[in-house]
Amino acid sequence: MTTDADVRAEIIDTVRRFVAREVIPHASELEHQDRFPTAMVEQMRELGLFGVTIPEEYGGLGLDLLTYIGVIEELAYGWMSLTGVVNTHTMAATLIIHHGTEAQRQRWLPIMASGERRGALSLSEPDAGTDTRNISCRAQRDGDEYVINGTKAWVTNGETAGIVALAARSEEGISAFIVEKEPGPQFEGISVAKREGKLGYKGVETVQMAYTDHHIPAGNLIGEAGRGLPQILSVLELGRINIAARAVGVTRAAFDAGLAYAQQRTTMGKPIAEHQAIQLKLADMATRLEASRLLTRNAAERKMAGLRCDVEAGMAKLFASETALEVSMDAMRIHGGVGYTTDLPVERYYRDAPLMVIGEGTNEIQRIVIARGLLARALEQGTAS
Amino acid sequence: MNVVVCVKQIPDPVAPGALDPGTNTLNRSGKLIMDDSDNYGVEMALQLAGGEGDEVTLVSMAPGGETSGLRTGLAMGAAKAILISDEALAGSDALGTAKVLAAAIARANPDLIVMATESTDGYTGTLPVQVAELMGLPSVTFAKAISIEGSTIKVERQTEAGFDEVVCPMPAVVTVTAGVVEPRYPSFKGIMAAKSKPVENLTVADLGLDASQVGSAGSGQEITDVSESEARGSGEIVVDEGDGAQRVVAFLEQLKVI
Ligand SMILES: Cc1cc2nc3c(=O)[nH]c(=O)nc-3n(C[C@H](O)[C@H](O)[C@H](O)COP(=O)(O)OP(=O)(O)OC[C@H]3O[C@@H](n4cnc5c(N)ncnc54)[C@H](O)[C@@H]3O)c2cc1C
Numbered sequence: 001m002t003t004d005a006d007v008r009a010e011i012i013d014t015v016r017r018f019v020a021r022e023v024i025p026h027a028s029e030l031e032h033q034d035r036f037p038t039a040m041v042e043q044m045r046e047l048g049l050f051g052v053t054i055p056e057e058y059g060g061l062g063l064d065l066l067t068y069i070g071v072i073e074e075l076a077y078g079w080m081s082l083t084g085v086v087n088t089h090t091m092a093a094t095l096i097i098h099h100g101t102e103a104q105r106q107r108w109l110p111i112m113a114s115g116e117r118r119g120a121l122s123l124s125e126p127d128a129g130t131d132t133r134n135i136s137c138r139a140q141r142d143g144d145e146y147v148i149n150g151t152k153a154w155v156t157n158g159e160t161a162g163i164v165a166l167a168a169r170s171e172e173g174i175s176a177f178i179v180e181k182e183p184g185p186q187f188e189g190i191s192v193a194k195r196e197g198k199l200g201y202k203g204v205e206t207v208q209m210a211y212t213d214h215h216i217p218a219g220n221l222i223g224e225a226g227r228g229l230p231q232i233l234s235v236l237e238l239g240r241i242n243i244a245a246r247a248v249g250v251t252r253a254a255f256d257a258g259l260a261y262a263q264q265r266t267t268m269g270k271p272i273a274e275h276q277a278i279q280l281k282l283a284d285m286a287t288r289l290e291a292s293r294l295l296t297r298n299a300a301e302r303k304m305a306g307l308r309c310d311v312e313a314g315m316a317k318l319f320a321s322e323t324a325l326e327v328s329m330d331a332m333r334i335h336g337g338v339g340y341t342t343d344l345p346v347e348r349y350y351r352d353a354p355l356m357v358i359g360e361g362t363n364e365i366q367r368i369v370i371a372r373g374l375l376a377r378a379l380e381q382g383t384a385s
Numbered sequence: 386m387n388v389v390v391c392v393k394q395i396p397d398p399v400a401p402g403a404l405d406p407g408t409n410t411l412n413r414s415g416k417l418i419m420d421d422s423d424n425y426g427v428e429m430a431l432q433l434a435g436g437e438g439d440e441v442t443l444v445s446m447a448p449g450g451e452t453s454g455l456r457t458g459l460a461m462g463a464a465k466a467i468l469i470s471d472e473a474l475a476g477s478d479a480l481g482t483a484k485v486l487a488a489a490i491a492r493a494n495p496d497l498i499v500m501a502t503e504s505t506d507g508y509t510g511t512l513p514v515q516v517a518e519l520m521g522l523p524s525v526t527f528a529k530a531i532s533i534e535g536s537t538i539k540v541e542r543q544t545e546a547g548f549d550e551v552v553c554p555m556p557a558v559v560t561v562t563a564g565v566v567e568p569r570y571p572s573f574k575g576i577m578a579a580k581s582k583p584v585e586n587l588t589v590a591d592l593g594l595d596a597s598q599v600g601s602a603g604s605g606q607e608i609t610d611v612s613e614s615e616a617r618g619s620g621e622i623v624v625d626e627g628d629g630a631q632r633v634v635a636f637l638e639q640l641k642v643i
Contacts, residue, residue, distance in 0.1 A: 010456060010576045018570050048573035061573050 002304065003064040011063070012070035016077075018047065023078035028345050031079065034202040036160065041085055044075075044115070049086055051113030054093050058109035065238075065300040069245035073293075076249025080352040081203040083246045085118070088156050090242070091235050092119030092165035095176060099223035099231045108163060108178060117162035117180075121239075122209065123232055124154040130365055132167070132174075132229060137211065139168040139175060144218045146170065146177065148211040151193065158207040159185055159192050165222070165232070172226030179216055189214025200351030237310060239360045240317040241303065244296040247320035247356045251292055254324070254331035254349040255285045261335050278334060285327045292320035311373035318366040321356035328353045386439045386533070388430040389495040390463065391486055391516070393420040394447040394454030395506040402506070408476060408601075409608040411507050417447060419454035422501035424568035425561050427458045430499045432566060433533060440464045442493045446474060446485050452584055459579035460571030467493065471588045476601025483515035485599055488592040491520065497538065498558045502527060517558035524558040525551050529565050 023040060030037050044050070052068050054060025068090070075082045093112050096105055111117045128134040137150025148168055158164070164179040181187040194208040223231050259282060262273035272278045295316040302309040328349040332339035339346045357363050394417035396402050403412045419427075430441045443458045443466040455466040467489050474485065490498055498517075503510040517524035529548060530541040533555075542549040543562055571579070589596050597603055623632050637643045 004580060006453075006456070007577055007580055010460065010571075010579075011573050014460075014570055014573075014576065043570070046572060047570055052573065061577065063573070 001062065001064065003067045008063070008067045008070065011067055012074060014047065015049075015071050015074040018043065019074050019078035023075070023082065024345075027079035028342070028348060031081065031200075031202045031348055032342060036205065037079070037082065037085075037203050040079075040082060044082065044086070050089055050115035050118065052086075053090055054097065054109050054113040058097075058105055058113060060093075060109065060113035065241065065304050066297070069241060069296060069300050072242060072245040073249040073252070076246040077253045079203070079348075080246055080250050080355075081201055083242070083249070084156050084201060084204040085160075087239065087242045087246075088121040089119035089161075091121045091239050092163060092178075094238055095121075095165050095222060095231060095235050096178065098234065099176065100178075104178070104219075104222065112163060118157060118160060118183075119163045119165065120155050120157040120161035121165045121232070121235075122152045122155045122158065123167045124152065126151060126153045126208075129154070130362060132233075135167055135169055135174050137166075137168040139170040139177060141171060141218065142215075145215045146218055146221070148177075148179070148189070148214040148216060150211055152209045152211070154196070154206055155209050156204060156206045158209050159183065159195075159205050164209075167228050167232055170221075170225050172224075174228040175225045176222040176228035176231050177216060178220045178222060179214070180220070199354065200348065201355045236360060237303070237313050240313040240366075241296065241299050241309075243356050243360045244292070244299065244313070244316035244320040247317075247324040247353070248289070248292050248296055250324045250349050250352055250356070251285075251289045251320070251327045254328040254346065255282075255289050257344070257346050257349070258282065258285060258327075258331035258334040261339075265336075272334070281330050281334060285330050288323045288327060292316070292323045295319050311370050311377070314361075314366045314370040314373065317356075317360065318363050318370065321353070321363060324349075324353040324356055386434050386436070386497065387493060387495045388434045388439070388441050388497045388499060389490050389493050390423065390426045390430045390441060390443050390458065391490070391498070391500045391513075392423045392427065392443045392445045392454060392458050392466075393501070393504045393506075394418065394445055394451050395420045395504065398505065404611060409611050410476065413448055417451045417454050419457040420501065420504045420506065422503070422505055422563055423454075423458070424461075425563055425565050426499040426501050427461050427463060428566045428568040429528075429531060429561050430497075431462045431569075433497065433499075433531060442467065442495070444486060444489050444493070445469070446477075446482060446489075448475065450586065455584060456576075456579045457571060459582045459584075460575040461569055462571075462575060463582075465582055466584045467587060468584055469587045469589075469592065471600075473589050473596040473600045473602070476604055477599055478604040478606040479509045479511050480515055480605065481599040481603045483512055483519055484594060484603075485589070485592065486512070487516045487519040488594055489587060490516065492592075496555045497533075498522070498556065500558065500560050502560045502562050513558055513560045520556075520558070522556055522558055523553050524560070525553050526560045528559050528561045531559060531561070531565075 048061055051060035052063050056062040072083050096108055139146040139148050160183045162183055166177045166179050167174055181190055185192040189212045191210050192207045193210040196206045262278050263271050265272045299309050299312040299316040302312050331346050332350055335346050397418050405412050434441050441463040443455055443463045445455055446469040450470045469485050469489050500513040514524050525540045527543040528540045529543045532539045537552055537554050540551045542551050
């Protein structure tokens with residue numbers, strides 16, 4: 001279903017205004033202190049940001065993916081970490097939408113849509129990042145419960161979330177579960193073992209979570225036991241489009257900063273924007289920004305149309321994240337010395353960008369996904385010789 | 386209680402504005418948005434008319450059937466809107482606009498009319514009191530707080546020295562200053578709902594006005610010339626050589642602020 005174009009534009013515009021007034025003036029300070037943006041997240045909740053893609057029948061807004069990526073781009077333009085609060089939440093909700101039973105949807109989606117409970121997605125482990133098949137966290141069936149034991153790594157929102165979509169190994173293989181918990185460092189058998197210190201992506205917590213004999217109802221199994229990996233990986237396609245949209249937002253912020261500074265700063269009697277060396281940079285930055293945006297949009301449109309988009313989502317994620325890295329560096333170069341200081345947000349863009357190269361499937365893996373997808377399509381079309 | 390808020394739809398201030406060389410008036414042909422100063426009026430009205438059966442109606446006069454700015458106010462929570470759009474209105478001066486707004490507001494039969502002190506694109510600051518005069522209503526300007534007490538309103542009216550407390554019977558026209566309230570952002574749900582809220586489209590004839598009274602035909606004012614405003618000079622940079630504080634004090638004294 002497609003969102004009315006006026007409604008989409010008005011929503012994205014509202015987020016842009018929210019970001020300009022409430023986020024940009026405070027983001028760097030919170031980020032430097034690595035403080036969770038409690039007030040901003042509360043305002044995001046009031047706007048309806050946690051229910052954007054959840055269907056209306058479950059208390060969400062049922063807006064389309066183009067609206068969602070527009071919102072994500074605007075948030076990332078102000079502070080990339082805010083998108084992290086929304087993204088894993090949306091992926092956990094999407095997992096429930098696609099693979100949960102009707103009763104499970106009724107139970108969890110409304111409280112997620114309102115933002116009363118925020119979600120995390122917990123797939124990775126210390127020894128299972130790219131190598132997801134290596135997951136060792138166990139879910140042992142015990143009557144009408146599962147008992148969870150093991151350590152999960154890199155859980156973004158792990159502490160503040162109330163709902164965790166968890167991948168753990170049951171008798172049948174890797175399965176997906178919903179773990180309900182109270183936000184905080186400790187809940188029953190779950191404890192936050194470590195808060196990762198990070199280069200960027202600060203404010204939002206990324207934690208190691210240890211499960212010790214933690215009991216959950218058997219009814220919290222999502223979909224078929226043993227099918228957890230393909231279920232979660234199918235949601236990661238959305239995740240990649242998310243990451244691409246975040247990267248577009250960061251790239252745009254870096255480009256805008258570079259463009260503005262190039263017109264203000266004068267050397268040798270003229271604005272540096274009139275030096276050809278700077279113009280070449282601006283032209284390349286803008287061109288790559290535009291390409292990132294179009295690739296991201298294309299992947300989203302294919303997904304909305306129900307077309308296969310593994311290759312397109314991978315391309316968007318790969319290109320947009322590499323672009324964010326390059327353009328944030330170029331923006332810093334344009335700024336010269338001040339770009340390297342913590343007085344301006346350019347250094348933050350530069351520190352935030354690499355996450356998008358690594359998270360949601362590293363760019364090395366992205367290339368492999370793209371190549372495999374292309375080869376599979378070639379085979380299907382009988383173009384293999 | 387019925388509250389009407391007058392909402393001006395203006396060219397996006399982020400985009401560079403341009404004057405129409407023929408009429409010397411602001412070019413309003415592109416997409417228009419709700420004037421930021423009306424955010425406060427809409428928010429104030431929504432807070433005052435938040436009870437059961439209360440209703441906020443937006444009234445706007447704009448070219449080209451423009452509703453984008455009205456949709457923002459509807460998304461914030463107003464129930465409906467009245468839009469007056471008519472080619473005959475082009476070139477209206479403040480009084481002409483006041484006649485149109487007064488006639489449209491009267492249709493909504495409000496208990497209270499809230500307007501911004503002045504708009505941000507092109508303004509005279511006289512429109513609200515003209516509307517009040519034409520409607521035969523009392524007006525209170527520069528409100529920094531409004532409360533309702535039975536059939537009267539109590540207004541804290543901002544003055545240079547502090548504020549006056551004004552009590553006034555309703556219906557009345559009140560103008561609010563920026564910062565009176567913290568305007569809400571329209572929620573996504575509100576934005577979706579705004580799409581199907583009623584906007585009544587009216588012409589000059591619908592209001593029972595004669596086209597000769599409004600627009601450039603009825604305008605008692607003519608813009609004969611425009612000139613560039615003076616460019617802002619660059620500031621003076623003072624290097625602190627131990628006497629920084631004294632120099633700041635001297636500067637402030639020169640400005641007569643201390
Ligand atoms: C800040 C942050 C937040 C995160 N948030 C979450 C979260 O919320 N939920 C979650 O589940 N995960 C999360 N992750 C984990 C993230 O998805 C993984 O870090 C990522 O998938 C890489 O896994 P790894 O760290 O184990 O690296 P490894 O898999 O050890 O990879 C190391 C290197 O080897 C390369 N490599 C690995 N295998 C191959 C191969 N087969 N072929 C070619 N190259 C290969 C990789 O590309 C990389 O360059 C987060 C990570 C970070 C840094």
